[in-house]
Amino acid sequence: MTGADPGDVGEPSTCPGRQVLLPHLLAAHPALLTTEAGRNILREACWYLADRGQAHAVRDRLKHWHDAWSQQLSPDHEGALWTAHYLARAYDGTQDHERALALHEDTLTRRRRLYGGDHLNTLASVSPAVGTFPQDPRGLASRPH
Secondary structure, eight states, X not given: OGGGOOOOTTOGGGHXXXXXXXXXXXXXXXXXXXXXXXXXXHHHHHHHHHHTTOHHHHHHHHHHHHHHHHHHTOTTSHHHHHHHHHHHHHHHHTTOHHHHHHHHHHHHHHHHHXXXXXXXXXXXXXXXHHHHSTTOTTOTTTSOO
């Protein structure tokens, strides 16, 4: 699967290749993906669809993958955390803001514990958690590291 990766999801030139692969990617069973590169291609496919207003189409798939990889790898595995990040974005895109915020908060808490407050992956978790609710009702941005 990684050999067929069309490239950067944000690059318009990769759209035709990505569209051809999407049905195959979305049908992938999580246990068959044994590398982080393979899992990342699936996450990027979901990001691609969410960017095009299809968060509903990927939310359940991301939930399935997140549950499977959290169990197979560990809820603290970076791949599972990135999948949680993408799933939270899909929840937000389907107007399930409370679930999005809860998942962002959990991911942020795990990354702070694993990496500290200044790590790039931790910082990547702060922005969407606060951005989901601009008022930051739970004080995510101001919590101690």
